Amino acid sequence: MTSSRTGGDDRAARRPGDPVDESATAGARVDAHGIVTGWSEGARRLLGYRAAEVVGRPAASLLAREPPVEMLRSLRTLPRWSGTATLRHRDGHHLAVNLLAHRRELDGEDAGGGEWLLLSPLIRSAPPLQDDTLVMWAFTRSPVTTALYDTGLRLRRANADMERVIGLPEAAMQGLRVSEIVVDPESDRTEQCMRRALETGEQQHLQQILHLAGHEGETVWTTSLTPVRDAGGEIRGVLLSAHDITEEHLAKQRLALLNEASIRIGSTLDLARTAQELADVAIPQLADFVTVDLLPAIEGGDDPRAGSPPSPVMLRRVAYQSVLEGCPEVVVGRGTVAAYPDESTAARCLTAGRPLIENMTASALDQVASQTPARAERMRRYGFHSVLAVPMRARGITLGVATFSRHRRPEPFEQDDLLLGEEITARAAVCIDNARRYTRERRTSLTLQSSLLPRGLPPQAAVDVASRYLPASTQAGVGGDWFDVIPLSGARVALVVGDVVGHGVQASAAMGRLRTAVRTLADVDLPPDELLTHLDDMVIRLSAEAESTAGTAGDTGATCLYAVYDPVSRRCAMARAGHPVPAVAMPDGTVVFPDVPAGPPLGLGGLPFEVTEMELPEGTVLALYTDGLIEARGRDVDDGLAALRGVLSRPAASLESTCDTVLRTLLPDQPDDDVALLMARTRALDATHVATWDVPPDPAAVAETRKKAIRQLSAWGLDEAAFVTELVVSELVTNAIRYGGAPIQLRLIRDRNLICEVSDASSTSPHLRRARTFDEGGRGLLLVAQLTQGWGTRHTLTGKTIWAEQALSPSSSPTPKTD
Incomplete structure (x- = not known):
């Protein structure tokens, strides 16, 4: 019966047609001091008193005799009492009635300990039923x-x-x-x-x-x-x-919590976030307050020491959550390492290697206070009464402990709660261990990749360069993106950007092998299309090796863009294997994406690659990049290319600042994929740095050609290089006349080094050999190799070119242009 039915002057009106007669029950309200505060119409019918005659009087005045001691004790201690009481009617006669009393708690500061609701039916008995x-x-x-x-x-x-x-x-x-x-x-x-x-x-x-x-x-x-x-x-x-259906309901709740845990825990490979997801999912279905503490070695990705942790146990607080806003129960903040004494619940749980339930009795709280007073003070303040500690273990390794506490829910933890806490903690432990292992692998991959990428780009006469490498977010993992700048003969330079499929150590290792292969093939001076063909064959072999080793289909694959720029002719030849097209920013601000045939990704085999050549004005900027730059999440590739065009079309103070602007404009704070960016501004070597002569295929022309070369060195102020240059020109021109074919050409290039090149129509390459004591020849190339910084042969469409380089002193080499 509610208070509206037992008010001060309670004459409940019965609605027409309503079968329920409110006045068929005698009801009264009595406050904690025993004073009548409410009187129903049914009570008036039972005892004859009107509400005004009873409300405000002690309820004991309605009793015909002293109440039994058991009744008084029950009314003081129990939420409900039922029994027989003898009441005094208004006209003085006594009534024995069945009485049902409910104690109700009231809200508000003036509740005064609540009130009692007294009920007695006026219908004394039911008519006999006729059932058999x-x-x-x-x-x-x-x-x-x-x-x-x-x-x-x-x-x-x-x-x-x-x-x-x-x-x-x-x-x-x-x-x-x-x-x-x-x-x-x-x-x-x-x-x-x-x-x-x-x-x-x-x-x-x-x-x-x-x-x-x-x-x-x-x-x-x-x-x-x-x-x-x-x-x-x-x-x-x-x-x-x-x-x-309480048990079924609780079982469904537990299953729902397990299902929710499987969905919510482990959404990322971030260790701290995974721990927080465990704390969040357990509130409030399982506990009122949750903490997750890990052994300090875990966050660095390392394996903790075997066996029980040393005493006292040192744990780092990683996550916590509470049903109370702001988590006021917290004593140890996130990231703090705290000591847990041997007798603490967490330490005993880790030592035993199994979950523990502890009821926080007065003696248990006293023991906590003797070891960690601050924790005991919070536990007393918020009424902690039951604690469940579960060790976090995965793959045989102890990671830490999850502690679940109750201070609002009155029920203590029981066996079903222990099993549930153990299950969701086990799920979280596997995810945390995955995050730990990933952290270690990511660190290894970054170290490996950093060691494989160029530490510093060498100065070039052909181009000024700037580069950036940005690893992907923690969730995505380190990939196999790389870039390189490779000096070639004839003052040329090769620009390379590539991207290996996959992430992690395997991708970084594959990237290192491909980068080494590109450098080896570039040293042979292959054209871009032939270089990519050889690289394609290598990726196919890597996939076959992976398949034979792992017993599964190899998945090694990569994309690559290879460009060669010649500062003498100002021509750039490029080919790509499934890689994004480069951006070319002209000196006037025009930005184009040249029509370079895409070609198949490396590893498919059997398909050709095509070369595109274009002449570039001096000061042109080439931007080579991997797909992570333009394919950010939620953005179309065309939008990414348009954003890149916008940045490159604006003048910038330097290539370095342009790189920063490109990354800032196109990338979010946490990119989904690795990004490699290589930018090169072209230079040109004009007639003041290059001298070329046609050589008749006659041995008598060797002396005259030698003199022309010496005169050119004198004009350049390189007289100290005359002796070696004279010998190199004599040997290379003589070999071209003797073993090569017309037309023959000599070219001297002066940049940071002095380069001597002799071209002829023969495709036969010379090679070093050891001359015997009485041989008349065979020593020329050996001398060239000993006296120069390097020499080699590159094949052309019409024959070959043999070249040799001499190092020049800094005062003799031309001053390079800078940004």
Whole structure:
């Protein structure tokens, strides 16, 4: 019965057609001091007193004799009491009544300890039922909680299971309504469904969470309300059948929590975030406060030492969560390493290697206070009463401990909670171990990749260069992107950018092998298309090796762009294997993406690569990059190319600043893929740095050619190089006349080094050999190799070119242009 039904002057009006008679129950409210604060119409009918005559008086004045000691003790200690009391009627005679008393807690500062709601039915007994004995036995002894209510929603019969669940005998409940037997907001909903069953004649169903007297916690019920008809089909009452599904409900909740944990925990490879996801998912379904502490070695990716941790146990707080806003229970902040004494729950859990449940009794809190007073103070302040500690283990390694605590939920942890906490902690431990292993592999990959990428780009006469390498976010992992700048003969330079499929150490190792192969093939001076063909064959071999080693299909693949720029002719030849097209920014601000045939990615085999050549004005900027630069998440590739065009079209102070602007404009803070960016501004070597002569195929022309070369060195102020140059020119021109074919040409190039080149129409390459004592020849190339910085042969479409380089002193070499 609610307060609106037991007010000070309670003459409840019965609505026309309403079968429920509010005044059929005598009800009164009594405060904690024993003073009557509410009096119903039913109470007036029972005892004859009007509300004004009773409200404000002690309830004891209504008793005909002193109440039993057991009754007083029960009223002081129990939430509900039922029994017989003898009351004094207004006219003086005594009444023995069945009395049901509920204690209710009131909100607000003036609640004063709550109040008692006293109820007594005016209907003393039910008319006898005409059912046979077997039906009565089936009703009273049914394992289903069952009660029969009349059309006034008053209880007529209750079976034994109803008596057990409610904790009252049938006699104490007869004549009362559901809302008077169980004082709970859900009772009103039950009565609404009972009314609907009477009105519609249809069975009603509902599921409820109830706080029943005599039960420690919440119980969950499914209730069916069935209209009861007589032989003529007229509805005579409602049969209530209830099933306790608390265990099933809790099992579903646990399964739902496990499912949620499998979805929410491990969404990234970030160790701290994974730990926080464990703490978040356990609140509030499992615990009121959760902490996750890891052994300090874990966060660095290392394996912790074997065996039990040393005493005292040192743990780093990684995550925590609470049902209270701001987590006021926290003593140890995130990232802090704290000591846990041997007798602490966390230390005992890690030492035992199994989960532990500890009830925080007064003696247990005293022990915590003797070791860590700050923790004990918070536990007392917030009412910690039960703690569950679960070791975090994965793949045989102990990672740390997850601690679950309750201070708002009254139920202590039990075995089912332990199993649930162990399950979700095990899931989180695997994810944390994956993150730990990934952290270690990422660190190894970054170290390996850093060692394989060029530490510094060598100065070039052909181009000024700037570069950037940006590893992907932690989630994506380190990839196999690389770039390189390779000096070639004839003052030329090769620019390379590539991208190996995959991430991690394997991708970094494959990148290192490909970069080495590109440098080796570039040293042979192959054209871009032929170089990519050889590189394609190598990737196919790497895939075959991976397949034979691992027993599974190899997945090695890569894309690559290879460009060669000649500062003398100012021509650039480039070919690509499935790689993004380069950007070319002209000196006037025009930016183009040249039509370089895409070619297949490396590793497919059997398909040709094509070369595109273009002449570049001096000061042209070439931008070579990997796909991570333009294919950021949520952005179309064309939008990325347009953004790159916009940056390159604007003048910049230097290539370095342009690189920074490109990354800042095109990339988010955490890119999804590795990014390699190589930018080169072209230079040109004009006639003041290059001298060329045609040589007749006549041995007599060697002397005249030698003189021309010496005169050119004198004009350049390189007289100190005359002796070696004279010998080199003599040897190379003589070999071309003797073993090569017309036309023959000599070219001297002066940049940082002095380069001597002799070209002829023969494709036969010379080679070093050791001359015997009495041989007349065979020593020329050996001398050239000993006296120069380097020499070699490159093949052309019309023959070959033999070249040799001499190092010049800094004062003799031309001053390079800088940004």
